[in-house]
Amino acid sequence: MPIVEEVNAISEIPEALWQTLAPxxxxxxQRGFLQALExxxxxxxxxxxxxxxxxxxxxATLLAFLPxxxxxxxxxxxxxxxAWADAYQRHGFxxxxxxxxxxxxTPVAGPRWLLQPGVDPKEILTLLLNKISEISDAxxxxxxxxxxxxxxxxxxxxxxxxxxxxACQYRWHNAGYNSxxxxxxxxxxxxxxxxxxxxxxxxxxxxxxHTVPGKDMTPELWQHFYRFYQSTYMIRGMQGYLTPSFFTLxxxxxxxxxxxxxxxxxxxxxxxxxxxxxxxxxxxxxxxCDADYMNLHFETCYxxxxxxxxxxxxxxxxxxxxxxHKLKRGFYPVITKxxxxxxxxxxxxxxxxxxxxxxxxxxxYAQEAETLLPYKKDH
Numbered sequence: 001m002p003i004v005e006e007v008n009a010i011s012e013i014p015e016a017l018w019q020t021l022a023p024x025x026x027x028x029x030q031r032g033f034l035q036a037l038e039x040x041x042x043x044x045x046x047x048x049x050x051x052x053x054x055x056x057x058x059x060a061t062l063l064a065f066l067p068x069x070x071x072x073x074x075x076x077x078x079x080x081x082x083a084w085a086d087a088y089q090r091h092g093f094x095x096x097x098x099x100x101x102x103x104x105x106t107p108v109a110g111p112r113w114l115l116q117p118g119v120d121p122k123e124i125l126t127l128l129l130n131k132i133s134e135i136s137d138a139x140x141x142x143x144x145x146x147x148x149x150x151x152x153x154x155x156x157x158x159x160x161x162x163x164x165x166x167a168c169q170y171r172w173h174n175a176g177y178n179s180x181x182x183x184x185x186x187x188x189x190x191x192x193x194x195x196x197x198x199x200x201x202x203x204x205x206x207x208x209x210h211t212v213p214g215k216d217m218t219p220e221l222w223q224h225f226y227r228f229y230q231s232t233y234m235i236r237g238m239q240g241y242l243t244p245s246f247f248t249l250x251x252x253x254x255x256x257x258x259x260x261x262x263x264x265x266x267x268x269x270x271x272x273x274x275x276x277x278x279x280x281x282x283x284x285x286x287x288x289c290d291a292d293y294m295n296l297h298f299e300t301c302y303x304x305x306x307x308x309x310x311x312x313x314x315x316x317x318x319x320x321x322x323x324x325h326k327l328k329r330g331f332y333p334v335i336t337k338x339x340x341x342x343x344x345x346x347x348x349x350x351x352x353x354x355x356x357x358x359x360x361x362x363x364x365y366a367q368e369a370e371t372l373l374p375y376k377k378d379h
Contacts, residue, residue, distance in 0.1 A: 010035040169333075172302075
């Protein structure tokens, strides 16, 4: 009879046991990424992300792994539930702690568990839900939240009595383009001119760009990139979630799953962005620069990524969670989902009603956003 065990660190799972699970090309659920978050102390109880991962085991056989964290806040999730927490507080209840199945600081749709080949996801989910309910009842946890699951997980979650919430992101799709000019050719004349002008503006300022595979990063390059990364947060009076050692640890753990693009001006590195690669998707994640340069963000984070997708036959480019400015650069609106189990029946009913109404607004927004895309009508 399968049982569900809890572990408080990825390192507690023997490597040989982990390797028995079906491999995933999704970089953020790979052991090297998740363990780097923990070993770098970017994720820990002290940062409000206490690891409480679940293992489904049948004797010595590992059937499934579910990443899960006990949260004492809602930072770094990108499914915004601060209003829910406020409602709890106004009525004399505590919304925290809560349990979250997500990739910390990574609002990127993907698998939310790893399974042994051949197991029944429905049976695994039933076992996991029973364990999560047991933990929640015993420890007065407000609920469990699954953020940004892909279609493979949605098909299982949607059959459970969970609350579905929708949001909207933006992704670029490669229609078999042979060059950036091929992509520009399917845009309307005015939008095509705008994108060309943005790239020319960057070139006219004297920028050059260098791509560095993850495995070839040096300590000096990492120092530059971390400075850029922190600058993005410092502008808003914040600190970045990730510590410096996280980046060197992913270089050790998943060296072939990412690369960086650096912008150079007058022989000085002034900006950088990091991209992760999946089976058919490119993921743009972190970026920063030393100063505000005209259109440099669009070139470094979007156009360099589009070039990479075209040159490497990658189908989808996910450049990050937010930014309506992506629309006029060819990124389509895409509905994302999250699922929520709320322990308190009264709040569960209110949150379900809110999410039901919000779903219509999100759908209407996505339809309106499509009208802002730069493509020709016959595309």
